[in-house]
Amino acid sequence: MVQPSRRRPGVNRRAQYGLFASYVIAVTGALFGLLLIIVARADPAGFAVLRSAIAEVTRPVSGSLQRLVSGVGSLDENIVAYVNAGSQNAALRRQVDANRTRLIEAAAIEQENLRLKKLLNLVQNTQGNLATARLIGSTTSITRRIARIDAGRSRGVLPGMPVRAPEGLIGRVIVSGPNTADVLLLTDSQNIIPVRRAKDNIAAICTGLDDGTVEIRPLNPGNNPFRPGDIMVTTGTGGLYSPNIPVAIVVSQRNGMAIGVPLASPARVEAVVVQRPYDIDLAPPLDQGDAPRNEADAAKRAQQK
Amino acid sequence: MTPTPQSRLGATPSRTRLMGTPVATVMFGSLIGALLPIVAQSPTLPPFGLLFLLAWRLLHPTLWPLWIGVPLGAFDDLATGAPLGSAVFLWTAVMIAIEMIDRRIFWRDYWNDWLIALVAVAFCLLGGALFARIAGSHAPFWLLLPQILWSALAYPLMVRLTATVDRWRIMA
Numbered sequence: 001m002v003q004p005s006r007r008r009p010g011v012n013r014r015a016q017y018g019l020f021a022s023y024v025i026a027v028t029g030a031l032f033g034l035l036l037i038i039v040a041r042a043d044p045a046g047f048a049v050l051r052s053a054i055a056e057v058t059r060p061v062s063g064s065l066q067r068l069v070s071g072v073g074s075l076d077e078n079i080v081a082y083v084n085a086g087s088q089n090a091a092l093r094r095q096v097d098a099n100r101t102r103l104i105e106a107a108a109i110e111q112e113n114l115r116l117k118k119l120l121n122l123v124q125n126t127q128g129n130l131a132t133a134r135l136i137g138s139t140t141s142i143t144r145r146i147a148r149i150d151a152g153r154s155r156g157v158l159p160g161m162p163v164r165a166p167e168g169l170i171g172r173v174i175v176s177g178p179n180t181a182d183v184l185l186l187t188d189s190q191n192i193i194p195v196r197r198a199k200d201n202i203a204a205i206c207t208g209l210d211d212g213t214v215e216i217r218p219l220n221p222g223n224n225p226f227r228p229g230d231i232m233v234t235t236g237t238g239g240l241y242s243p244n245i246p247v248a249i250v251v252s253q254r255n256g257m258a259i260g261v262p263l264a265s266p267a268r269v270e271a272v273v274v275q276r277p278y279d280i281d282l283a284p285p286l287d288q289g290d291a292p293r294n295e296a297d298a299a300k301r302a303q304q305k
Numbered sequence: 306m307t308p309t310p311q312s313r314l315g316a317t318p319s320r321t322r323l324m325g326t327p328v329a330t331v332m333f334g335s336l337i338g339a340l341l342p343i344v345a346q347s348p349t350l351p352p353f354g355l356l357f358l359l360a361w362r363l364l365h366p367t368l369w370p371l372w373i374g375v376p377l378g379a380f381d382d383l384a385t386g387a388p389l390g391s392a393v394f395l396w397t398a399v400m401i402a403i404e405m406i407d408r409r410i411f412w413r414d415y416w417n418d419w420l421i422a423l424v425a426v427a428f429c430l431l432g433g434a435l436f437a438r439i440a441g442s443h444a445p446f447w448l449l450l451p452q453i454l455w456s457a458l459a460y461p462l463m464v465r466l467t468a469t470v471d472r473w474r475i476m477a
Contacts, residue, residue, distance in 0.1 A: 022371040026397050029375030033393030037436050040388060050383050058339040066342030139386040140338035140350040141452070143434045143444035146386050147344050182386070187346065189443040210444035212346030266344040 052177020168246035168263035226258035239279030351456035360467035
């Protein structure tokens with residue numbers, strides 16, 4: 001049993017005024033909060049200084065906890081790998097032999113590509129990798145999908161920079177503090193990425209669905225050409241992400257839209273790489289909402305050409 | 306019954322301890338999400354800061370002034386990554402609503418508390434999602450259902466925890 005509230009002033013004038021004042025402060029505060037949201041349009045990059053100050057404080061704890069638990073997520077895979085080690089070894093050996101020839105061919109093609117680009121005077125910033133970092137946390141109780149990495153301004157990480165893992169794209173930086181940065185994951189519904197199918201050049205727009213999957217919508221209206229198993233890579237349109245970074249694999253179709261799963265699962269990757277924007281001459285995205293729209297528009301324009 | 310502050314060895318707990326402990330636990334609850342190295346794919350953890358706030362408020366009706374939701378909500382917004390102002394508004398609205406309920410229901414029992422907490426958590430989570438939608442997020446509301454369920458299940462635990470901290474707080 002809880003005792004009844006003693007916040008009853010009775011006939012005491014002073015207490016009555018005090019109670020009234022607390023109501024006034026509370027209502028004013030609540031309305032001020034509402035005003036802040038409307039003015040800032042719920043922008044997660046707002047008040048970046050205060051946010052990164054808190055991130056700096058929590059970084060040592062989440063960083064060291066991450067080091068402790070890393071590897072737990074892939075424990076089951078390691079055990080299964082031991083069980084069928086023999087047959088897997090033979091299969092992998094055959095695969096390595098087959099891949100060696102492919103690699104040699106690819107190296108030759110890359111060199112030819114470089115030569116042709118030089119011929120065309122097509123110069124683009126390709127020395128992209130800026131910093132290596134680890135994912136040390138994320139938003140866990142709100143609907144936005146934002147992860148935190150343990151590298152910040154001190155290592156050159158600035159808002160707008162793309163972040164990738166060896167397996168594929170992770171997202172892009174939206175807030176950067178002295179030693180931490182917040183990354184908008186590609187599964188967030190405000191992250192829109194121009195992509196194309198890896199095997200042919202059918203362009204599409206990849207939008208997050210906030211539940212760990214992405215929606216892949218073809219640029220050309222009509223039948224959805226994407227089937228489960230298709231791999232989507234970035235196009236490089238818009239100048240933010242360099243081309244041919246793996247993004248997602250299509251797993252199903254729902255209401256005429258293809259549903260994909262990111263190839264680099266942020267929950268499992270060990271290390272990520274922060275890259276420079278692909279086209280360095282492009283102005284960095286100023287507003288949180290503007291950048292993806294511009295990219296999408298750019299992709300549409302490129303498609304129309 | 307709420308125990309009144311009683312000294313064990315002739316000393317009363319310091320004012321910092323009496324007033325600071327509840328605030329510190331709520332702030333710690335807000336920070337739990339930032340401290341854990343989890344990269345969640347959807348909202349998974351219950352809003353621990355809010356659960357601590359509700360537990361303290363329902364245990365001690367007169368512990369805090371009405372406007373405590375403003376500063377604690379602002380800290381929660383900054384710690385969880387929600388737009389600043391979202392928890393400021395929602396938490397204060399919850400505090401005022403509980404005050405109204407306290408005027409109607411004179412004696413609350415355990416199940417009343419749980420129901421109040423459940424409604425308050427659902428209100429705050431759905432409100433937060435609504436604010437995100439205003440800004441252009443397209444997260445569907447059903448994504449929050451598991452989180453509301455975890456919160457409802459976690460609330461009794463949080464009350465026990467708060468009560469334990471409370472015992473330490475008032476027993477010098």
